[in-house]
Amino acid sequence: MTSLDFLSRVDDITPTPILIAPHPVLKRATRDVRPEDMAQIRDALPGMFSAMYKAPGIGLAAPQVGLGLRFALIDLSEGDVRDPMILINPEIIEESETLASREEGCLSLPNQYAEVIRPEAIRMRYRTLDGTTEECEASDLLATCIQHELDHLDGVLFVDHLSSLKRNMIMRRLAKEQRGK
Template identity: 75%
Template sequence: MIDRDAIAAAVPMPILVAPQAILRQTARLVRPEDTATLRDILPRMFSAMYQAPGIGLAAPQVGLGLRFAIVDLGENEQRDPMVLINPEIVEESESLSSREEGCLSLPNQYADVIRPEKVRVRFRTPDGAEQEIEADGLLATCIQHEIDHLDGILFVDHLSTLKRNMIMRRLAKEQRQKR
């Protein structure tokens, strides 16, 4: 269970922006000895995600090469935080859907991405329990997007080379203008 008071009191972690190298690396599996690190980091990650605001955040986006992500499609009093440790897609639908995606590591950049409409995902919870969920709609898209991050894949990698290059150039220009 995620401690809402700890999240509210946590100092948000900085979210890395592409082209940071860690965003292109495959994250290693979370091991039992990583439990204390996760316990300390999770409130800060949720705080960063909520402040952004976003609905998902993977460990590499905050500079951690560990295979876990957080997701929460709820708002304010309807929060429903999920922690997916060592997630893997065990089944995906043949039917596809297109949804506009954005990413906290590619701020203000959006594009339609085609992904499986439904997925079944196996993962561990922070207390070590193995869990499986079926997701569709926005939740399916969000989970697939976050698992991509754990494999060093950004949403723009699902686009044509032309679209991807346009987005990455626009992002680089915006980041230069911020400095």
């Protein structure tokens, strides 16, 4: 049985609760994953994937579920097809000088969106679940998603890239929506 066999029944798995801003854990930088953390990560993955897919979202970082470890999930696939990436100790090793603006949202800031400017393309190094070191190049939506999730690992939210006026408007709107629940 492979370590991701649970994906075939992910819809039946109880989702891990996602922390909502301004939860203080979301502003803390994570620590690198060590070999002794791998069992905890494997235990967390089913609930995290369930939460991400049910939200629905395309990425989820460990701090968003209260874990202070440097790992994140990404899946840009659509429909019932799953094509997940698990990024352990990811780091951007190169980024383009060309910038791109893309509307971003976040599972920790539900229903809040804003245009964020980031490098259009990146090169990243990370470890896989089996411990292999990989590198990948990404552009467009994948590059944005990777940068967004890596920001979470450093205690940064997408609203931190905005002017204080826009950030405060979004945070007030989020607080109002959360009070109304």
